Each structure stands twice: as structure tokens, then as C-alpha cells.
């Protein structure tokens with residue numbers, strides 16, 4: 114391995130070091146505040162709830178420290194020891210050509226998925242189960258894993274064939290063509306996700322007729338959102354965590370409520386959560402996220418173009434210069450860069466959440482929004498006292514105390 118290969122492996126280790134440091138900070142802050150409910154929540158969150166949330170947050174964070182270290186070690190092992198013999202095994206099975214490169218990437222993906230599976234199982238059956246959140250059975254867990262794996266292969270195999278074929282057919286311009294195709298596919302996926310992909314995993318039913326539905330329809334009509342886009346998802350088959358989300362765009366857009374959320378919140382709170390999701394719709398947040406992903410993908414394809422165009426990158430790790438290998442090695446090596454970019458992406462996402470909160474406040478008032486956020490936090494055992502630096506790096510939603518303070522601050 115060359116000096117550059119060593120530098121990349123050290124960067125992966127440093128990135129994991131940063132991840133562990135931030136998680137240790139998070140645990141220390143939560144621990145330091147575990148015996149005092151923040152004054153804004155003193156009436157609604159009991160000390161018992163607050164301590165339990167601290168316990169859950171610390172357990173979750175400990176778990177992710179182990180995972181962070183393990184993932185970094187596995188990435189370095191792949192780059193230094195694992196990819197070469199895996200490629201040799203594929204070479205022994207398949208003639209040189211497109212199939213060889215594609216098979217290498219898919220085989221790597223399957224092995225990486227299997228290595229990751231014990232963590233997913235431990236998360237559900239050990240971590241989540243300890244706090245009473247898990248509803249998955251081992252059978253359902255395995256079915257989920259098999260479905261996800263099959264879906265990933267079904268989507269990535271044709272894309273890989275297409276990309277490696279273009280690489281040969283148009284060596285100079287392939288990356289721009291591939292990029293345009295990638296964007297078209299990403300848009301298509303965003304459109305079909307709510308109606309084709311999500312239903313592979315959950316059942317979506319229209320909201321039950323009744324007073325609640327009439328109330329929601331009135332709110333939807335006020336915002337110009339078609340009421341047939343409102344669904345309830347059977348999230349309770351996997352976990353008792355409650356949530357709601359907005360997905361898709363154009364005719365395929367949907368607002369989805371977890372059944373667990375509908376079961377626990379008051380009609381006023383549910384209305385405010387709907388108003389928040391409508392905020393995401395009004396501000397075009399799904400479109401913005403797609404544009405952002407498109408900008409990042411452009412850089413990604415430019416890097417691929419450079420890496421595929423010479424044997425330098427594979428050479429850094431002493432690997433054969435097959436596009437399949439280069440792609441996998443790049444995916445492994447990009448982690449430190451994604452990690453450094455995560456505060457920027459998280460910040461953009463939090464800004465969108467503030468916008469949606471403000472929209473909901475104007476539509477239904479701040480009180481139901483505050484009480485919905487408080488209940489969500491309490492029921493999901495989310496911490497009210499995260500470490501600020503940790504939150505800056507990783508929180509896609511602003512910490513609930515900050516959201517509540519923001520809502521309170523406005524008239």
C-alpha cells in the first residue's frame with residue numbers, strides 16, 4: 114500500500130475517533146443533566162421519565178460507539194486485506210468483462226450487509242427491547258433484511274451494468290451521461306417510493322372516517338393538499354416509537370402518520386403535527402433535499418470519473434484497476450468526507466424543521482405544537498439535554514427544547 118493509502122486509512126480512523134469523541138460528549142452531557150428536568154418541561158415530564166430518557170440515550174450512544182469503531186475497523190480491513198482476495202475469487206469464477214465488475218460490487222454488498230446484520234439484530238432485540246420499544250419478531254426481522262437486500266440488488270445491478278457499460282462506450286463523457294441518468298432515476302425513485310417501495314415493508318391505510326378526518330381534511334384544503342394523500346402506517350408492527358413524515362412529490366406525495374402516534378396524541382396535537390408536515394410540503398423541502406443530493410452526486414460522479422480514468426486510485430491500495438474495485442474502494446474511503454460534511458447537511462435539515470414549525474404555528478397556534486413535541490419526546494424517550502456539539506453534527510431535527518423555545522419566543 115502506498116503513502117496515500119495509509120493517509121486514507123488514517124483518515125478513516127480519525128473520523129471514527131471524532132465520532133467516538135462526540136458520542137462520549139453526548140453521554141457525559143446527558144449523564145450530567147439526568148437528575149434535573151429542564152424548567153420548560155417541569156410540568157409535563159416527570160423526573161422518572163427524564164431519567165429513563167437519559168438511560169435510553171446513554172445505552173443507544175454506547176451502542177453506536179461500538180458500531181462506529183467496528184465500522185471503521187472493517188473499512189480499513191476491506192481496503193488493506195479484504196478486497197484483493199474477494200476480487201481474486203471473482204476473477205476465478207467469471208471471465209473478464211462487465212459481469213465481473215458488477216458481480217464484484219454485488220458480492221461485496223452482500224458480505225457487508227451480512228457483517229452488519231448482527232448490529233441490526235442487537236439494536237432491535239437487545240437495545241430497543243430493553244426499553245420496551247421493540248415489536249419485531251425474529252421472523253419479521255429476517256424477512257425485512259431479505260427484502261431490503263433483494264431490493265438493493267434489484268436496483269443496483271442494472272445501474273452498475275449501465276454505468277460500467279457507459280464507461281467503456283463513452284470513456285470521456287460517460288460520467289456526465291451517467292449523472293443525468295442517475296438524477297432521472299433518483300427522481301423516479303422519489304416518486305415511486307411512497308406508492309411502490311414503502312408498501313413492500315408496511316401497510317398504508319387511508320385515515321378512518323370521523324371527526325378527526327374531517328378536521329384534517331379542512332386543514333389540507335386550506336393548504337391546497339389533496340386529501341387522498343393522507344395515510345396511516347402500521348409502524349406498531351416493528352416498534353412503539355411514534356412519528357409522522359412527508360414523502361414523494363407531484364401526484365405521489367403523501368403525509369404518513371404512524372399508528373403509534375395517532376394512538377397516543379390528542380386531536381389538537383395530531384392537527385399540529387399534520388400542520389408541520391404540511392409546512393414541509395408548502396416550502397418544497399422534498400424538492401430541496403433532492404437538489405442538494407443532486408449537487409453532492411455531481412461531485413461524486415466527478416470523483417468517479419477521475420478515479421476510473423487512471424490506475425492511481427486502485428494503486429494506492431495495491432489493488433487491480435477494475436472499475437468494480439475502484440467503486441467499492443471509493444465508497445469505503447469517502448466516509449471521512451461524508452462525516453465532515455454531516456454538520457452542513459444536518460444544519461440544512463434543521464433549518465427546514467424550523468420553517469415547518471413556524472408554518473404549523475401560524476396555522477394552528479403554538480400550544481398544540483408545543484404539547485405534541487413534548488409528548489413525542491416523552492414517549493420516544495428522546496433526551497431533552499443533548500450535547501450541543503453532538504447535536505450540531507448529527508441532529509436532523511433541532512433539539513426539542515430549542516424548538517419549543519423558538520415557538521414560545523414568537524407572539
Ligand SMILES: [Zn+2]
Pocket residue numbers: 389390393466469
Ligand atoms: Zn419535520
